[in-house]
Amino acid sequence: MAPFAGLRIDARQATPIYDQLVTQVKLAVAGGTVRPGDALPSVRRLAVELRVNPNTVARAWRELEAEGLVETRRGQGTFVADSARRAPKAQRTKAATEAVARTVAEARALGLSRDELDGLVEREWKRTEGGRS
Amino acid sequence: MAPFAGLRIDARQATPIYDQLVTQVKLAVAGGTVRPGDALPSVRRLAVELRVNPNTVARAWRELEAEGLVETRRGQGTFVADSARRAPKAQRTKAATEAVARTVAEARALGLSRDELDGLVEREWKRTEGGRS
Amino acid sequence: MAPFAGLRIDARQATPIYDQLVTQVKLAVAGGTVRPGDALPSVRRLAVELRVNPNTVARAWRELEAEGLVETRRGQGTFVADSARRAPKAQRTKAATEAVARTVAEARALGLSRDELDGLVEREWKRTEGGRS
Amino acid sequence: MAPFAGLRIDARQATPIYDQLVTQVKLAVAGGTVRPGDALPSVRRLAVELRVNPNTVARAWRELEAEGLVETRRGQGTFVADSARRAPKAQRTKAATEAVARTVAEARALGLSRDELDGLVEREWKRTEGGRS
DNA sequence: GTGGTCTAGACCACG
DNA sequence: GTGGTCTAGACCACT
Numbered sequence: 001m002a003p004f005a006g007l008r009i010d011a012r013q014a015t016p017i018y019d020q021l022v023t024q025v026k027l028a029v030a031g032g033t034v035r036p037g038d039a040l041p042s043v044r045r046l047a048v049e050l051r052v053n054p055n056t057v058a059r060a061w062r063e064l065e066a067e068g069l070v071e072t073r074r075g076q077g078t079f080v081a082d083s084a085r086r087a088p089k090a091q092r093t094k095a096a097t098e099a100v101a102r103t104v105a106e107a108r109a110l111g112l113s114r115d116e117l118d119g120l121v122e123r124e125w126k127r128t129e130g131g132r133s
Numbered sequence: 134m135a136p137f138a139g140l141r142i143d144a145r146q147a148t149p150i151y152d153q154l155v156t157q158v159k160l161a162v163a164g165g166t167v168r169p170g171d172a173l174p175s176v177r178r179l180a181v182e183l184r185v186n187p188n189t190v191a192r193a194w195r196e197l198e199a200e201g202l203v204e205t206r207r208g209q210g211t212f213v214a215d216s217a218r219r220a221p222k223a224q225r226t227k228a229a230t231e232a233v234a235r236t237v238a239e240a241r242a243l244g245l246s247r248d249e250l251d252g253l254v255e256r257e258w259k260r261t262e263g264g265r266s
Numbered sequence: 267m268a269p270f271a272g273l274r275i276d277a278r279q280a281t282p283i284y285d286q287l288v289t290q291v292k293l294a295v296a297g298g299t300v301r302p303g304d305a306l307p308s309v310r311r312l313a314v315e316l317r318v319n320p321n322t323v324a325r326a327w328r329e330l331e332a333e334g335l336v337e338t339r340r341g342q343g344t345f346v347a348d349s350a351r352r353a354p355k356a357q358r359t360k361a362a363t364e365a366v367a368r369t370v371a372e373a374r375a376l377g378l379s380r381d382e383l384d385g386l387v388e389r390e391w392k393r394t395e396g397g398r399s
Numbered sequence: 400m401a402p403f404a405g406l407r408i409d410a411r412q413a414t415p416i417y418d419q420l421v422t423q424v425k426l427a428v429a430g431g432t433v434r435p436g437d438a439l440p441s442v443r444r445l446a447v448e449l450r451v452n453p454n455t456v457a458r459a460w461r462e463l464e465a466e467g468l469v470e471t472r473r474g475q476g477t478f479v480a481d482s483a484r485r486a487p488k489a490q491r492t493k494a495a496t497e498a499v500a501r502t503v504a505e506a507r508a509l510g511l512s513r514d515e516l517d518g519l520v521e522r523e524w525k526r527t528e529g530g531r532s
Numbered sequence: 533g534t535g536g537t538c539t540a541g542a543c544c545a546c547g
Numbered sequence: 548g549t550g551g552t553c554t555a556g557a558c559c560a561c562t
Binding site: 097 | 237254
């Protein structure tokens with residue numbers, strides 16, 4: 001499966017689209033799903049795929065480049081930088097913990113039981129199986 | 134524990150503050166944590182507590198009122214509307230599923246195993262035990 | 267004279283407009299012409315003044331913010347960051363030396379004599395006298 | 400010293416490489432440093448020397464030819480056109496004035512005194528003495 | 533084909 | 548009023 005196959009956005013969310021993309025690429029790099037040298041989808045292709053303006057994708061890639069996570073090669077495309085490293089385990093756990101905390105809080109507020117939550121996690125995990133790991 | 138005791142905001146987040154408040158109130162109503170007739174914190178008190186512009190809190194309450202979830206009684210304050218009902222199970226599950234999906238996607242991107250994710254959920258669930266439920 | 271009164275761009279130049287603005291603000295900060303807390307011109311006002319698209323100015327301010335040189339206060343405007351310091355003398359001299367080298371090289375290529383070059387510098391210096399210093 | 404011996408580029412600069420070359424050749428012609436009939440370096444040789452794609456050099460020579468400043472003689476190379484004349488004094492002064500203006504602006508923004516600027520010009524002029532003039 | 537810059541203009545969030 | 552996001556579409560630079 002191609003790297004970055006799973007990039008997706010949610011227009012209803014308050015987080016800006018370009019920011020959603022930045023976050024997902026960062027996560028993929030931190031988690032080792034993609035590696036230095038891997039190509040990001042081209043601005044135009046991804047824009048078509050996500051039905052988004054090319055400028056929006058370009059802005060995301062630009063921000064990532066400013067942070068040194070990716071580099072653009074003229075006329076070729078945008079690539080994960082050689083210097084981009086998989087984040088250490090502790091850091092990844094910390095990030096995941098925050099995400100989990102948000103979701104648990106929401107589940108509780110919605111009055112879900114522990115079993116119901118586990119069921120949802122189980123189902124979602126299965127549903128997303130098969131990506132490059 | 135007073136209803137709405139846990140309202141909290143994160144100024145660093147991209148989501149507008151008023152939006153964070155709206156979401157939390159909605160969740161509490163949908164989940165049955167608060168019930169029709171319960172009072173929302175007063176605009177001024179909450180503004181002070183969260184160190185936020187009173188306009189921002191007012192804006193949140195206004196949006197909620199526009200949606201019919203709360204009602205303002207002159208001189209008394211803002212209250213959960215009588216018509217506000219706990220959301221039906223299916224709707225609550227749908228909301229929770231979206232939250233879970235986001236978190237599972239993030240965990241996967243970070244390269245966590247299923248067991249690691251379960252462990253984090255377990256820990257977070259235990260940690261937040263004891264609130265009004 | 268107001269800070270940043272002298273911001274100007276040259277559309278004929280190869281350097282992108284937003285970049286020209288970034289550079290000028292950086293120089294002004296490094297040189298002490300402007301100080302922490304000083305307001306940058308508003309995006310819209312400057313865009314009108316320079317006959318440029320507001321997006322272009324916004325992009326410049328955004329890049330400066332990403333570098334921590336300025337900070338934006340919601341609804342108020344963009345300001346030189348408190349942390350922005352005047353560059354040390356050595357660094358300023360280095361920057362100026364590069365600029366001088368470029369110009370001397372060009373003057374030589376154009377066949378100017380030393381006296382002619384001095385005359386131009388003299389004239390330009392006089393012409394720009396009167397700024398905040 | 401061979402004509403065009405000093406052609407050099409700066410890959411870090413925003414200005415396209417081919418443009419940097421065009422500008423330098425134009426300057427050399429305008430200033431009389433090179434004369435009609437003088438040969439430009441061959442595309443390949445210069446590409447190797449500057450570690451640049453030959454297309455880039457070719458592009459520069461092509462632009463210059465389109466402007467009538469140089470002409471290509473099949474199998475021989477590229478030469479300064481017979482019609483290329485040293486620019487009139489006024490025009491050269493104008494070009495130099497712009498360069499000086501940019502540098503004076505930068506020096507002012509950096510908080511340099513008139514004396515400091517003069518010192519830098521003096522030093523740079525001395526340092527570059529000895530080229531073909 | 534790739535990314536980069538810029539414009540024009542809409543709509544949102546905040547004070 | 549301030550800045551922020553996004554779209555649509557043009558043109559440029561480079562491979």
